[in-house]
Amino acid sequence: MSPGRFRRSSVAFVALLAFVSSAALAQTPRRGGVLRVGNLGEPPALDAHWTTASITETLTNHLYEGLYSLDASNRPIPMLAESHTVSRDGLTYTFKLRQSVKFHNGKEMTSEDVVASLARWSKQSIYGKALFAQVADWRAVDRYAVEMRLKEKSAIVLISLAVPNNFGAIYPKEIAEKFPPEVKVTEYVGTGPFKLAEWKPDQYIRMVRFDEYKSRAEKPNGYGGGKTAWVDEIRWIPVPEVATRVAQVETGELEFADDLNLDAYDRLQTNPNVRTIVSKPYYWLVAVFNKKDGLMTNAKLRQAWQAAIDIEPIMKNVAGGRAEFYRMDSSLAPVEIAAWHTKLAGLPWNEHNRDKARRLLKEAGYRGEPIRFMTTQEYKWMYDFALLTKQQLEDVGFTIDLQVVDWATLVKRRNNPKEYDVFTTGMGAFYDPTHHIYLTASWPGWTTDEDILRLQAELARETDPRKRMALWEAQTRQFYEKVPVIRYGDLFGLRAMRTVVKGFNERTERIRFYNVWLDK
């Protein structure tokens, strides 16, 4: 070996060593720093029981915890619960609680807090209400054990306690009893790895590390498992203008930006300090029919809609022409909810069969009456898919009266069966078949079909996983026959973070910043 070559290769070796060790260093979490997260708005509350708003879900899951959480494949795993036992008849669940878990106010979490919190949750949350409809008695057994006695066998006990949205957060008893369920909590005390330090509406929400947090011993797993607050502070900054969120993550004013517009993808990818994340599941696009009043009570008309639409061009357009941001799938549960994802053949999904649609229109006795289709421009993807749907439907003989309103108007009007025929929205992740709100009689659109409701009731009772899957497949077939809503394709979202952000779990529906550290 010549000296020159030796020098070159030794330099290369040292460089390699440096690279390897810096890569290893980068993988060692470190404490400290402020993580600034830009999101699109202000939460209506920091009360997890009170609202289904996704921003509240994201924020409150850093402050509070429930008895159960979801693992990486979206199945329930214990969080504040240590374990549970079920009686032989399947009617009594006894939950053992973890001991010496502290609330942010220093008090120890015990069974009385759990009983009071879930009692409040049972009266306000959609998931709590559904679960407690099956509950006969709910009480503390001793300081670290609670008991739930059921009226009938239930398949949804653990999953209902594990869902992250509108979830069964455990508050101190004093707070859970002080605020009636329909009034939002304004004292924020939980057991989570972060505690609320300051909330300045429209400016920021500061959450700081809770030093007495007692982590589970397991490794991080999905939403649950061990949790460590590496950063000193998470500062949630509402940045309503999406172009500004993009610019701020580019300049490093934000370490993380959520819910970005897809056309920023190319620009962000050219920035070496920024990592883009395609977030899935995001929403499947949906047109919800009013089945209580008006034209769309006619199933033939709904079937005609389903037969007429050509979903791929719609999805492609909504996703800005990029294949990375949409997925064609007929399953009611997205691929990410592995336990409930179905692969059924022969469903009348995405048929784009114009002749069938025209025939169904004729059978429905439709004579071109205008169908009121409500959408909003506040969410661009909703407006885009509504507009493209209108064009496709009018090609086969529908008359669509597209009513573009703001979101506040839409969510108000959709509760009144006299005011619309169809509305747009998106369906996020539902972790159990019984949670699919559009298959219930209480949610706007009002699905009252007897077969669908009967299957939902059976799904709530049946505890054998294999039988439940068979029921869910039967429900999926019913869905495509009765057409309570139209399932379009899956749309994905866009997030971006600075490359200094490490340890972020990219596979969850909503963002979480425990176990995340800053490498700077």
Next chain:
Amino acid sequence: MTAYLVRRIAALVPVLVVVVTVAFLLIHLIPGDPVSVMLGPDATPAQIHAARQALGLDRPLWEQLLKFYTRILRGDLGQSYFLDRPVTQALLERAEPTLVLTFSALLVAVVIGVPSGIVAAAQPGSLWDRALMLAALLGVCVPGFWLSLNFIYLFAVRLGWLPAAGYASILVDPLAALRYMVLPAVSLGFSQSALIARISRSCMLEVLAQDYIRTARAKGLSPAAVTWMHAFRNALVPVVTVIGITMAILIGGAVVTEIVFNIPGLGRLIISAVLRRDYPVVQGVILVTATAYVLINLVVDMLYVLIDPRIGYE
């Protein structure tokens, strides 16, 4: 003069009553409902109904209006549904950013607008005049958000000279406040300066055509003395009016700038309040903005007396 002032202030009351009533009715008559927004997309009608009752939104409209009036008389603007705090507190928190933005934008607008108008008028038809008026035309035509976004892209993302968005209080950190305020103040002030420049120019031209200007020139005064000493002050009255109007517009209307630059001011507050149907906040912001508008007009009217001794109020 004092009597006039008292009369003007007394006249404020009916104006505000009308503004408040119209604002109340408008926001309640448009469809939409704060509770449906707050409870999120998966809420059921039963949940929504219970929360509406808790907020008193199920009461008849006239009853709510009556309650609203009695509260205002006590100086209470009510409680925000969304923000969990009194509206007065929410308004006070947002006042500083809006005032800082207003005055800095106004400063930019006046510093650019008035001299350009005068320089342009001093030599009408010259290259200077044409160039300045073309710039003013652009300023009027270019939409504010477009200018703002391009400023952000150029000065924050590309060059990295200034932060893209955000706000720091001048009371806490004046230097940071300045850095945050440069882009919003310039992008907002630039379009407003265009209007001021055009008005200044035309007023100056009108004055410069007067006989006494010819006299001033005839007695051998320098062009600068003629322009600045004799013409400018006389051209000032309409200019001050426009500056006053600009300021009033800025207080309530810097909405786009506040949103793009993420400044937590009154403009952003009212937009989010409208979208959330946070009725008490919308009414509060309208009340405050309307009061500011009327008061600014009053101050402008008072300034006329100082500028032009021929004007007097009896």
